[in-house]
Amino acid sequence: MAALVNVRRDVSDPFYRYKMERLQTKIEGKGNGIKTVVVNLSSVAQSLARPGSYLIKYFGFELGAQTNLDPADDRWIINGAHEASKLQELLDGFITKFVLCKKCKNPETDVHIKDGRILLDCKACGQRSDVDLRLKLSGFMLKHVPKKTKKDKAERRAARKAKQNGKTEENGSGGDENSDQATPPADHKGIESDDDALTRKIKSEAHVLENKEVEVKDDEWAVDMSEEAVRARQQQLPGEFKQKLALNGDEEDEEGEGGGNTVYDQLGTWIQEEAEKKGGINNVEDIDIYVKAKELGIEAKHRTILVLVQTIFDENITSQISKRAPMLKKMITSERHEKALLGGTERLIGHLSGEHPEMFDKVVKILQLYYHHDLVSEEVVTKWGSKASKKYVDLSISKKVRKAAEPFIRWLQEAEEESDEEDDE
Numbered sequence: 001m002a003a004l005v006n007v008r009r010d011v012s013d014p015f016y017r018y019k020m021e022r023l024q025t026k027i028e029g030k031g032n033g034i035k036t037v038v039v040n041l042s043s044v045a046q047s048l049a050r051p052g053s054y055l056i057k058y059f060g061f062e063l064g065a066q067t068n069l070d071p072a073d074d075r076w077i078i079n080g081a082h083e084a085s086k087l088q089e090l091l092d093g094f095i096t097k098f099v100l101c102k103k104c105k106n107p108e109t110d111v112h113i114k115d116g117r118i119l120l121d122c123k124a125c126g127q128r129s130d131v132d133l134r135l136k137l138s139g140f141m142l143k144h145v146p147k148k149t150k151k152d153k154a155e156r157r158a159a160r161k162a163k164q165n166g167k168t169e170e171n172g173s174g175g176d177e178n179s180d181q182a183t184p185p186a187d188h189k190g191i192e193s194d195d196d197a198l199t200r201k202i203k204s205e206a207h208v209l210e211n212k213e214v215e216v217k218d219d220e221w222a223v224d225m226s227e228e229a230v231r232a233r234q235q236q237l238p239g240e241f242k243q244k245l246a247l248n249g250d251e252e253d254e255e256g257e258g259g260g261n262t263v264y265d266q267l268g269t270w271i272q273e274e275a276e277k278k279g280g281i282n283n284v285e286d287i288d289i290y291v292k293a294k295e296l297g298i299e300a301k302h303r304t305i306l307v308l309v310q311t312i313f314d315e316n317i318t319s320q321i322s323k324r325a326p327m328l329k330k331m332i333t334s335e336r337h338e339k340a341l342l343g344g345t346e347r348l349i350g351h352l353s354g355e356h357p358e359m360f361d362k363v364v365k366i367l368q369l370y371y372h373h374d375l376v377s378e379e380v381v382t383k384w385g386s387k388a389s390k391k392y393v394d395l396s397i398s399k400k401v402r403k404a405a406e407p408f409i410r411w412l413q414e415a416e417e418e419s420d421e422e423d424d425e
């Protein structure tokens, strides 16, 4: 298999979960008959969730060369000799123009072609952005709309039903085209995190930390790290913070994690302090959080997930999940971890709902993102949704969260039923 590169090559973070194979080419023939075979075009196209014909046609336009559009033998050909590195560069342009969400730069977008417009529908932030119709490939895309698969249809139908039943969006300002609350989680095969790179990075960072070989950069001194300053900062934390992090109520605990909870509190406090230092929780890096958890010896504990959910997420949770998903995926290793994720989320929502009553409207989107990023399984969410519990929050809050989650749970059931029956449209 070819080496993997980040879909956005301007991102060097190995945690970046969107990878694709580096383009491989083979020059064949000579003279006027010389041609370039893009050996792994299908794989790259699949990673980008775009038809191969879009990619090869884009190369053709950019290079002013002829291409074949639908090779039965998977041999994608561009006339003339072209280096792989050049194609890779052109691919960056394709990705920027036809794949990345214009708002959040996430590559997980679906193409919608409708009424002469090409829209990129972002799975991460819900934004729908227009593709520039003056681009040559846009003309091609408008004429070559890929056929919808049966699964697409079933998903859309189930989503529609869930939306009608759920009424999760009440503002109505954007019309139904913008109401993405109940869009089904897409199954983006081929877009996967590179687990090995992640593991390597974590190991090497942890190693550096253990050896205390970290160089202190000048700008790190810009933050006052004296004991007084830290204590003062701790005192600035809202009083409710301790309560928010309350970790009791985990009565099934068999791992001797009960009692003082000091390590968990330490992790939570540390994350909050980092967030303050760095001007916001979104500036605290996954790797740092993970290394800290490891340092405290709790990176594998399900209760750590409970702490994380309540610290790395806030009222903007729906725009934060995708970025944190690789770390969470790494740390959620059992059903108990999944339950902790859901329980922590309940507690977060309960905590925030005082100031942000709209939190309940976000439940479907949150669950959808968790499910989409493989952080919870269908079985665990379904079971969780079936019964309110006072384990993590007041029963009244728990009930409200369950109520808000109903459209998603129903969607899961319907998607299941749909996939069982043959398509009827």
Ligand SMILES: [Zn+2]
Pocket: 101, 102, 103, 104, 105, 106, 122, 123, 124, 125, 126, 127
């Ligand atoms: Zn987006």
